[in-house]
Amino acid sequence: MIKIKVLGCCVSREMFNYTDRLEVTKCVYTPFITLNEPPFPVDREAIDRVAPNRFFANMLDLECRKKIFGYLKEGQADYLILDFAETVTDFYRIENGVRLPATEHYKALLNELHQPYERQKYTNCSVESIVKKLFEELSSVISSDKIILNRATYSKYYLKEEYGRMKIYPFTDHFRLLPEAQARVREFENQALKYLGGAPVLPPLETCLSDGAHKYGVSPVHYADCCYRFMARRLEHTLGAISEKELYAEHERQYGDFINLLFHSID
Numbered sequence: 001m002i003k004i005k006v007l008g009c010c011v012s013r014e015m016f017n018y019t020d021r022l023e024v025t026k027c028v029y030t031p032f033i034t035l036n037e038p039p040f041p042v043d044r045e046a047i048d049r050v051a052p053n054r055f056f057a058n059m060l061d062l063e064c065r066k067k068i069f070g071y072l073k074e075g076q077a078d079y080l081i082l083d084f085a086e087t088v089t090d091f092y093r094i095e096n097g098v099r100l101p102a103t104e105h106y107k108a109l110l111n112e113l114h115q116p117y118e119r120q121k122y123t124n125c126s127v128e129s130i131v132k133k134l135f136e137e138l139s140s141v142i143s144s145d146k147i148i149l150n151r152a153t154y155s156k157y158y159l160k161e162e163y164g165r166m167k168i169y170p171f172t173d174h175f176r177l178l179p180e181a182q183a184r185v186r187e188f189e190n191q192a193l194k195y196l197g198g199a200p201v202l203p204p205l206e207t208c209l210s211d212g213a214h215k216y217g218v219s220p221v222h223y224a225d226c227c228y229r230f231m232a233r234r235l236e237h238t239l240g241a242i243s244e245k246e247l248y249a250e251h252e253r254q255y256g257d258f259i260n261l262l263f264h265s266i267d
Contacts, residue, residue, distance in 0.1 A: 002239055005072060005142070008083035010214075011152045011221045018225070018232040021241040025075050028068055029059045031089040031101040032188070033125050035133045039066045040098050042109065050108035060105055069137040079239070080142045081202075084188035085152035085221045088181040091120040122184070131191040145199050148238070150231075151189050153204040154182050154220035160212030168209070171220055178220065200238050205231070226253075 005026040006012050016024045042064045044057075051057035062068045072080075090102035092110060094117045100106045102119055110117050138147065156178060157168050171178065193201070205227065214222035223231075233250035236242045 002079070002241060003077045005075075005077040005080045007072065007080060007138075008150065008152075009086045009221060010216060010219075011085040011223075012081045012083045012150045014223070015228045015231040015235065018229040019236060021236050022232070022239070025077050026072055027055075028062065028072055029056075029086070030063055030068055031086040031103070032084065032130055032134060033087055033089060033091065033122060034063070034099055034101055035130050035137070036125075037066075037099050040064045040094075040100060042113070046112050047109060050112050051105060056105055060109060063101070069141055072138075072141045077142065079146050079148055080138070081148045081150055081235070082192070083150040083152045084185050084192070085154075087188050088122050088184050090122045091124065092117040093120050127187050127191055131188060131195070135192070135195040144196055147196060148200045148202060148235070149189060149192055149196060150202045151204045152185055152221060153208050154178050154185075155208045155210040155223065156220070158210035158212045158218055159224050160218075169212070171210075181220075202231070202234060202238065229253075 001023045002021065003023050003025045004016075005028075006016075006024055007028050007030070009029055013024070013027055013029075016022060042061075044061060047057050047060045047064070051060055062071055086101075091099040092102045092106055093099045094110065094115055099120065100110070100117075102122075135144065138144070155171070157170050160167055160169060208227050209224045210218060210220060210222050211224045212218050216222055230250050230253075233242060233247050237244065237247040
């Protein structure tokens, strides 16, 4: 069994639900944009009151205390998989100047603490300095040739059941913003490539589709099962766990699923 740590979001984490050849030993969710910010000490009881589950409570706690990389050091792994899908998150700037990721969980936490804040655009930070800081921290966790960059793709469409049929819908609220967001992610990825050397890189998906019934909600990075399944096979092939023939078979199956979904979603 190949052991892997995950530093990213659902783009990387969810594919491991579709493999019995790879095992996740640690998983950390972070938008990365606040890596250069000082700690924001918060009582754990306040975090537990607003977090939807234990996983997100732990992630909020690690982010606020700036203990993410200390946590990642724990335990052994053969590889670490990294993605930058959440780097388009805005900031919440609080009174003392500290900035936190502008997610629903941090908003709930700041409201719980009666802490005033203002929202700042995600472009108000230096990509180069954040990625530099990231790889400085990762150097104490795992060697750079064992870091796999998963190049994230934002889906433009999602799948949803309606009146007993699966239908495909566009992300109308986000459609105009998706190209800008995708370009932002590529900017982070291109900076990261400077530090990875000859480490494996998972290329962007040529086609992807989101799941309108995903357990964490509808999002351009919450994919349908067929996408995660293909991503799992692709990672297995990258790490030598399956043959090219097996990967090709999964590729054919994925696009067969897409054609089937498209056919049955047409009125």
